[in-house]
Structure formats: structure tokens, C-alpha cells
Amino acid sequence: MTGAATAGGVPARAANEFAKLHGQSPTGVWSAPGRVNLIGEHTDYNDGFVLPFALPFRIAVAARARTDGRFAVTTVGDDGRPQRAEPVPVEALEPAGVTGWAAYPSGVSWVLRHEGLTSGADLLIAGDVPAGAGLSSSHALQCATALALLGLAGIELDRPGAPSRSEVAAWVQRSENDFVGVPTGLLDQTASLCCVESCVLFLDVRSGEMEQVPFDAAAAGLDVLVIDTRARHSHGDSGYRERRAGCERAADLLGVPALRDIGSSGLDDALSRLPEELRPLVRHVVTENDRVLRAVELLRAGRLADIGDLLTSSHVSLRDDYRVSCLELDVAVDAARAAGALGARMTGGGFGGSAIALVPDEERDTIGDKVLAAFAERSLPAPGLFTAVPSPGAGRDI
Numbered sequence: 001m002t003g004a005a006t007a008g009g010v011p012a013r014a015a016n017e018f019a020k021l022h023g024q025s026p027t028g029v030w031s032a033p034g035r036v037n038l039i040g041e042h043t044d045y046n047d048g049f050v051l052p053f054a055l056p057f058r059i060a061v062a063a064r065a066r067t068d069g070r071f072a073v074t075t076v077g078d079d080g081r082p083q084r085a086e087p088v089p090v091e092a093l094e095p096a097g098v099t100g101w102a103a104y105p106s107g108v109s110w111v112l113r114h115e116g117l118t119s120g121a122d123l124l125i126a127g128d129v130p131a132g133a134g135l136s137s138s139h140a141l142q143c144a145t146a147l148a149l150l151g152l153a154g155i156e157l158d159r160p161g162a163p164s165r166s167e168v169a170a171w172v173q174r175s176e177n178d179f180v181g182v183p184t185g186l187l188d189q190t191a192s193l194c195c196v197e198s199c200v201l202f203l204d205v206r207s208g209e210m211e212q213v214p215f216d217a218a219a220a221g222l223d224v225l226v227i228d229t230r231a232r233h234s235h236g237d238s239g240y241r242e243r244r245a246g247c248e249r250a251a252d253l254l255g256v257p258a259l260r261d262i263g264s265s266g267l268d269d270a271l272s273r274l275p276e277e278l279r280p281l282v283r284h285v286v287t288e289n290d291r292v293l294r295a296v297e298l299l300r301a302g303r304l305a306d307i308g309d310l311l312t313s314s315h316v317s318l319r320d321d322y323r324v325s326c327l328e329l330d331v332a333v334d335a336a337r338a339a340g341a342l343g344a345r346m347t348g349g350g351f352g353g354s355a356i357a358l359v360p361d362e363e364r365d366t367i368g369d370k371v372l373a374a375f376a377e378r379s380l381p382a383p384g385l386f387t388a389v390p391s392p393g394a395g396r397d398i
């Protein structure tokens with residue numbers, strides 16, 4: 001039923017495919033993971049708190065510099081067939097000029113060119129982060145691309161004089177916001193770049209402060225079960241924009257820089273000063289920030305099993321107040337809980353994608369089977385199930 005996810009040989013595959021395609025080895029291979037967010041959803045663009053961990057699934061980028069100033073990118077899917085985007089002069093890359101999957105690596109090249117850090121390159125992409133599952137495959141791709149292009153410029157992260165991982169996350173965000181045109185926050189890039197093995201990353205998005213909080217579910221007899229609902233909702237992008245715009249309007253009306261500035265003690269007063277349609281958004285953001293802080297306290301105290309209720313309250317708030325859940329996510333969460341999960345919630349932006357459930361490890365298979373049965377009963381396509389442990393962040397492999 002469930003399998004533990006493993007990194008597999010993604011970097012080696014990227015290197016081999018590169019050599020096949022270009023007739024020579026790449027200069028190097030860099031990779032970056034997808035993520036789940038344990039809790040703290042739709043808080044990042046409100047200057048709030050998030051608590052993600054990196055998945056063992058990664059996107060790898062094999063790269064070599066080109067002398068003609070062109071940016072050439074090829075992706076190799078599971079079927080082994082390469083898809084090649086038309087090589088473009090780096091100087092000619094402009095926002096909205098590239099569409100589809102190639103926009104993500106191209107945007108990173110565009111940002112780094114403006115920083116004076118890249119020129120032409122051949123990139124070959126391979127990976128095993130499930131695409132469209134809300135597990136940040138596009139951010140893994142962008143982060144791995146950033147590391148590869150920096151690597152070709154002789155810049156390896158964590159060495160003296162190198163940009164910090166947070167600076168790289170900010171570049172990736174600029175690429176996504178200004179080149180690809182999606183107004184996302186800093187959660188996913190920071191998770192992919194800054195997470196470490198065996199820990200969840202407590203990030204204060206406003207200050208940029210980070211704490212690696214140990215997260216050893218196995219030692220507590222638990223597993224994090226990831227349920228990829230396979231629902232891919234097309235209104236996700238516009239729904240995300242609307243929520244974000246609503247939060248910004250509420251902050252404006254309340255006279256604060258961001259909703260982060262409303263603490264739980266100020267919530268009732270804030271709600272009374274807002275038009276009805278903005279109240280649920282604000283209630284979600286304020287209570288969610290509070291739930292992240294409480295989850296961190298429990299984890300610091302080694303009380304991992306006690307975060308279950310916070311996960312479930314987060315889901316209820318995202319479903320009823322923020323309204324970014326969907327039928328498949330609710331079925332996953334409800335079925336997992338009814339079957340014995342300590343808590344469960346959608347993870348990521350919502351409107352489809354994945355849910356997570358905190359489950360006793362000896363009940364993992366039964367809970368997974370019951371989730372599958374709940375989907376089958378409603379004639380929904382079977383979800384993908386795997387368990388995940390906090391895994392290493394982005395880096396150079398070869």
C-alpha cells in the first residue's frame with residue numbers, strides 16, 4: 001500500500017541523460033527537494049510563520065556552460081523521452097516571453113543575469129517530485145536551477161563569499177513573481193533550500209529568522225502519511241491571487257503592514273473593523289500563525305504526538321474560513337481521521353494537491369487502505385500514498 005519515498009538515483013540519471021544528449025559530461029549536477037508544509041498555510045505572504053520539511057523527492061539539474069550565450073533546457077520525464085525547449089539568448093529572456101514548464105528555469109536565468117551571475121548554459125532536468133501534487137516540484141526545479149547556474153559561475157553555497165540560502169530563495173521568488181507571473185510567497189523556495197534532514201524548519205517570514213526543530217516521528221511511533229489526491233484544480237491560480245489580495249486589503253484597512261501584526265488577542269477587535277467578506281480570511285491567518293507557534297512549542301518539548309489537533313484545526317480553518325480546500329482534500333482528511341490519524345490537513349496552496357496525516361506507524365497501512373476505500377466509494381481516482389521523513393535541502397551532488 002504505502003512505500004517510503006527515497007531519493008533514488010535522480011542526480012546520476014540527470015548526469016547520464018546529459019551525456020547522452022550532449023556527447024559530454026556535465027560540469028556538475030545540483031538538486032533540490034520538494035516539500036510538505038507541516039502547518040502554517042497562507043501565512044507566508046502575510047509576513048507570518050511556516051513550518052515545512054523537505055521531502056526525499058528531488059529535481060536534479062545537470063549543467064554545462066555554453067559559449068554562445070544561449071540558455072538551453074531539456075527535461076527528461078519518467079518515460080525517458082527528452083523534451084527540449086528552444087535555446088534562447090540569455091539577453092533576450094523577458095517576463096512572459098517563455099511559457100509552460102520552461103518558464104521556471106528561464107526565470108531563474110533571467111534573475112541571475114540581472115545579478116551579473118550567469119550567461120549561457122545547457123541544462124538537463126530529471127526528477128521524482130510528483131508534478132502538480134502541491135509538493136513544490138516547480139520550486140525544486142527553480143532552486144536546483146539556481147544552484148546549477150551559480151555553480152557554473154564558480155559559486156557554491158555555504159562557501160565564503162557565496163550568497164546566503166535566503167538570498168537565493170529571494171531570487172527564486174523574484175523569478176516566480178516577476179517572470180513566471182505567480183504571486184507566491186517565500187515558503188516553498190526557503191523550504192527547498194534551507195531544510196535539513198530530521199528537522200522541520202520554523203521560519204519567521206518577516207524577520208527571515210530560522211530554527212531547525214527536530215522532528216523524529218518514528219521515535220514517537222508515528223508516520224507522516226502524504227496523500228496526493230491527484231486533484232489538480234485549474235482555478236488554483238486565480239483563487240490564490242484573490243486570497244492574497246483580500247489579505248492585503250484587510251491589512252490596509254486595519255492600518256498594519258501585514259496581517260502578521262494582528263495577534264490573537266487583537267483578533268476580535270480587528271474583525272469588528274472589517275467588512276464581512278474579509279473577516280474569514282483574517283481569522284484564518286491570525287489563528288494559523290498562532291497554531292504554528294503552538295506546534296513549535298510542542299515539538300521543542302518533544303511532544304510530537306500532541307500536534308495532531310492543531311493539524312486538524314488548521315484544515316478546518318482552511319476549509320471553512322480561507323476556502324481553499326476541495327472535495328478530494330476533505331475526503332482524504334476525514335477518512336484518515338476516522339481511521340485513527342491523530343490529525344490531518346491539506347498542505348500547500350490548496351484547490352487540489354496533497355494532504356498529510358499524522359498516523360501511528362502500526363496503523364499506517366489500515367489508515368491508508370481506508371483512505372483508498374473512501375475515494376473509491378465516491379468514484380474518485382485513487383490517491384497516491386507515501387510516508388515521508390524530513391530530508392536534506394538543496395545542494396551539489398556531482
Ligand code: GLA
Nearest residue numbers: 041042184185186187348349
Ligand atoms: C503555495 C505558495 C506558497 C504559500 C502556500 C500556501 O505553495 O507557493 O508561497 O503561500 O501556497 O501556504
